[in-house]
Amino acid sequence: MVTLKGLIKLTLAAATVFTLAQAAMADTLADIKARGRILVAIDLGAPPYGMLDGNAQPSGSDVEAAQALAKDLGVELEIVPVTGPNRVPFLLTSKADIVMASFSITDERKKVIDYSTPYGVVPTVVGGPAGEAIADFAALSGKTVAVTRGTTSDAALTKGADAAGGLEIVRYEDDATTNTAISTGQQDYIAAAASVIKQVNIANPSRNVEIKFVMTTAPYAIGLRQGETELKSWLDQWVSANIASGNLNTIYEKHFGIPLPAEYQAKK
Missing domain, CATH: 3.40.190.10 (Periplasmic binding protein-like II)
Structure with missing residues (x-):
């Protein structure tokens, strides 16, 4: 026999499962387009990836890449300042839609987040x-x-x-x-x-x-939440297109003084 207390627990558990299922079905790409703005986590204290210029404006290789991404997506860019340690927490708590912050690919991070195709190297x-x-x-x-x-x-x-x-x-x-x-x-x-x-x-x-x-x-890549199939597909295509056009190499060479490795450059 299920007691009232047990019934309450079952109801709460079912509600939790339903909420998690809804979250899993979330479409961040659609949300970004509807909002008209993409929230990109960038470390502005990690030059030349992210920093503030002489006019206290965001600059750096990740900033320029994020600006190009937002433009191609047809939305406004909103930079969410992060530090190295809080990049993953900000992503998992939806304070940012994606992370572009010299986000190197590690097996440990891949347990809790997804990555796009790499767009640069450290x-x-x-x-x-x-x-x-x-x-x-x-x-x-x-x-x-x-x-x-x-x-x-x-x-x-x-x-x-x-x-x-x-x-x-x-x-x-x-x-x-x-x-x-x-x-x-x-x-x-x-x-x-x-x-x-x-x-x-x-x-x-x-x-x-x-x-x-x-x-x-x-290699480093764009970080996103797991299960975001549509967003990951769009990001992968964006990286491929901007490698093919040479845009990502131009940004990288501007800030690092050296070109991207051959595998990240346009095929000639």
């Missing part, structure tokens, strides 16, 4: 003085390279150094200290994310540090 590079002919790890023999301890750049540099031999690695405990060592001339070479090279030159233009070669790349 490169780790070796930078050094302009004019120096450094094309690979072997060319660094006899030189000292600064890196932040425990980062993906550290792992890539260590692997390259072990293979080539003859270079010395100086590890610093945080990015700020590593970058300062380069901008002040304590070190001439650095292994870091490509975006760091531009920041070093901003801190001290006389150093004239340039990217020598790319060590590794990690």
